[in-house]
Amino acid sequence: DAMVIQNPRYQVTQFGKPVTLSCSQTLNHNVMYWYQQKSSQAPKLLFHYYDKDFNNEADTPDNFQSRRPNTSFCFLDIRSPGLGDAAMYLCATRKTGGTNEQFFGPGTRLTVL
């Protein structure tokens, strides 16, 4: 089945230690999104790739970076995680030219010690 896959599902890191979260998709969608979701809050868009074009949200901290080496993969890099970065990180994809439905992955829960 075509899907959005996130690895790992659970990630523990130490304060200040860089961490990378991975998202891959078999849907061949050209747009990929990264969201941060804290407990009992709505997902908050961090940035997205429209094909190879990176689009950062205005309020996304510089601590968060992203890479998209090809259509299928997208990475979220947190350069120096703080305690406040502990959250669920969601990846989503969308295909332009159709409906605006986004397909979400299962998320990676990040714990910062």
Added chain:
Amino acid sequence: AQSVSQHNHHVILSEAASLELGCNYSYGGTVNLFWYVQYPGQHLQLLLKYFSGDPLVKGIKGFEAEFIKSKFSFNLRKPSVQWSDTAEYFCAVAHNTGKLIFGQGTTLQVKP
């Protein structure tokens, strides 16, 4: 700026009670509308969506929603809730850029 408002932040119901969760959005153009559910400890799942056509949309698990354009609303309903419906519910709107705007969410607690 576009926004989505969910009126109820926390709803407590007994099993078999009827459910209606309100959702209003502010955007005058063509919109696509979604309801997502997030069960405790799990990821977002799509409950139902509206793109065009019949404004009454049926989703999974007996949920339905009605798009009322004149009221900018997309309320979620279920005639008889179950304990397993305990979850967080998010209304979301996508406008023509494809960007999803989420409401703040409603926590539904169903008492057995």
